[in-house]
Amino acid sequence: xxxxxxxxxxxxxxxxxxxxxxxxxxxxxxxxxxxxxxxxxxxxxxxxxxxxxxxxxxxxxxxxxxxxxxxxxxxxxxxxxxxxxxxxxxxxxxxxxxxxxxxxxxxxxxxxxxxxxxxxxxxxxxxxxxxxxxxxxxxxxxxxxxxxxxxxxxxxxxxxxxxxxxxxxxxxxxxxxxxxxxx
Amino acid sequence: xxxxxxxxxxxxxxxxxxxxxxxxxxxxxxxxxxxxxxxxxxxxxxxxxxxxxxxxxxxxxxxxxxxxxxxxxxxxxxxxxxxxxxxxxxxxxxxxxxxxxxxxxxxxxxxxxxxxxxxxxxxxxxxx
Numbered sequence: 001x002x003x004x005x006x007x008x009x010x011x012x013x014x015x016x017x018x019x020x021x022x023x024x025x026x027x028x029x030x031x032x033x034x035x036x037x038x039x040x041x042x043x044x045x046x047x048x049x050x051x052x053x054x055x056x057x058x059x060x061x062x063x064x065x066x067x068x069x070x071x072x073x074x075x076x077x078x079x080x081x082x083x084x085x086x087x088x089x090x091x092x093x094x095x096x097x098x099x100x101x102x103x104x105x106x107x108x109x110x111x112x113x114x115x116x117x118x119x120x121x122x123x124x125x126x127x128x129x130x131x132x133x134x135x136x137x138x139x140x141x142x143x144x145x146x147x148x149x150x151x152x153x154x155x156x157x158x159x160x161x162x163x164x165x166x167x168x169x170x171x172x173x174x175x176x177x178x179x180x181x182x183x
Numbered sequence: 184x185x186x187x188x189x190x191x192x193x194x195x196x197x198x199x200x201x202x203x204x205x206x207x208x209x210x211x212x213x214x215x216x217x218x219x220x221x222x223x224x225x226x227x228x229x230x231x232x233x234x235x236x237x238x239x240x241x242x243x244x245x246x247x248x249x250x251x252x253x254x255x256x257x258x259x260x261x262x263x264x265x266x267x268x269x270x271x272x273x274x275x276x277x278x279x280x281x282x283x284x285x286x287x288x289x290x291x292x293x294x295x296x297x298x299x300x301x302x303x304x305x306x307x308x309x310x311x
Contacts, residue, residue, distance in 0.1 A: 047246065
């Protein structure tokens with residue numbers, strides 16, 4: 001596929017985009033959240049892929065290489081907008097936002113699967129960009145921790161720690177929203 | 184192993200992740216397992232927004248247009264280099280030239296090359 005794109009074969013680049021647009025969208029969307037910004041950054045990502053594909057050395061899967069480009073593009077966007085990658089909200093603020101989500105819902109229904117899922121989606125959205133992205137790569141894209149480390153440049157141990165703490169936090173919020181406020 | 188990671192909790196998270204993948208559902212296991220299965224299920228859902236339907240086609244067109252400026256800059260540089268060389272050559276050796284039949288032949292060959300190049304480009308443009 002890479003050779004076909006570099007040889008400028010018809011539809012080769014279009015096929016490449018089609019194959020990896022899901023990954024790019026998931027990474028960028030999870031990082032920046034705003035759909036318009038995410039679309040623009042996805043375009044930017046694939047434009048970079050097109051320009052610099054000749055630098056790809058086949059030392060890692062193409063998926064990782066494209067994922068890394070998408071992650072870097074989204075990261076620069078967050079830096080430009082001065083959005084912190086890890087501590088977007090302190091624990092108290094985060095817990096207060098979560099409480100608001102919980103309290104706007106019918107508490108009786110809150111324990112149904114559908115409501116729990118709705119609550120969880122809102123809680124995931126409130127996680128810091130890096131944690132959201134790591135969880136998405138691990139669960140949705142089913143990428144291993146070493147591969148995520150290669151893609152993001154974050155150490156494997158740090159990724160594991162983020163995954164562990166994010167899931168534990170979500171679990172505590174799900175089981176007892178009051179407790180999560182005391183963390 | 185990270186010191187801040189509780190091994191049992193980590194294993195519960197991982198088991199719920201693989202369990203939810205193999206047999207979706209939240210009823211199995213204790214409260215902790217059920218919670219982690221719910222979390223795994225939520226995390227496997229794609230974002231609500233999607234890329235536009237013809238994103239790949241549009242991207243392909245953008246990339247093709249991105250190629251063009253580089254080519255045109257390169258062609259401009261080459262043409263400029265050619266013109267400069269021609270001016271220097273004429274200025275240096277022009278007085279020694281005699282326009283006989285041999286010279287006319289070369290001029291005709293040069294004009295022929297230009298014409299062939301122009302025709303090829305026009306044909307490619309039409310084919311596109």
